[in-house]
Amino acid sequence: MNELEIWQNIKDGDVKTLGRLHSEYFHQMCLFALKSIRDSQQVELIVSDCFLKLWENRKTIEIKSSLKSYLFQILRNQIIDFYRKREDLTDFTAVLPEIVTEAEFDEQQKYVKLYQAISRLPDKRRKILELAIFDSLTYQQIADKLNISRNSVKTQIARSYRFLKEILDPQDFYFFCFFKKK
CATH class of the missing domain: 1.10.1740.10 (RNA polymerase sigma factor, region 2, helix turn helix motif)
Known part of the structure; x- marks a missing residue:
């Protein structure tokens, strides 16, 4: 419509x-x-x-x-x-x-979809992903901060990416990949 x-x-x-x-x-x-x-x-x-x-x-x-x-x-x-x-x-x-212009509005819509998708992750997995992306921490820094192994961090981030790839449109997932590199 x-x-x-x-x-x-x-x-x-x-x-x-x-x-x-x-x-x-x-x-x-x-x-x-x-x-x-x-x-x-x-x-x-x-x-x-x-x-x-x-x-x-x-x-x-x-x-x-x-x-x-x-x-x-x-x-x-x-x-x-x-x-x-x-x-x-x-x-x-x-x-x-x-x-806001239409283009800015559309970009903001992508952020909303991204934040909604991230909020659907299990709490521990979401926390790990947020530390990696928003705080730019390394796997080891996250592991030290949360008292877990580096491999657990790596596994949780990989599962987060898989989940986001499944629920986001391909265009929004690519936006996420671009967003995390900023």
Whole structure:
């Protein structure tokens, strides 16, 4: 279903389509908002409000570019409103994230898929993979830190890669391989 059909279904009152849209973009929008607001609970409320605004105003909204861009514009406005309501911060423009382009949005979607896939790993395996990738630790450093053998680290990382290769699209898995080299 393309964006035009999705938007038309939502305008016609299809709650299930709104739910699918929510599932598709919620995490990305939260990541975007977390650049400005460091409170994850507040971010989730703000992002949920974006979907609520979209639903409540669906009859009068005319989307001129893309649905994704429109959602992020709503989010940016919600972030501005959040800071306007706070009395302790008068210059909120310094913390506002830039409006995302389609390409940046798509790249951010890859990060969301990657983090969701990594979060599905068993706790110990996920911890080992995170130490290897995000902290750039060697197998031996991870083994020393976790009090396990170097071979256990090697085995767990290999199993993590196999799991990620199975559940991620090939394009997303290659993105992961590129990401870990950065």
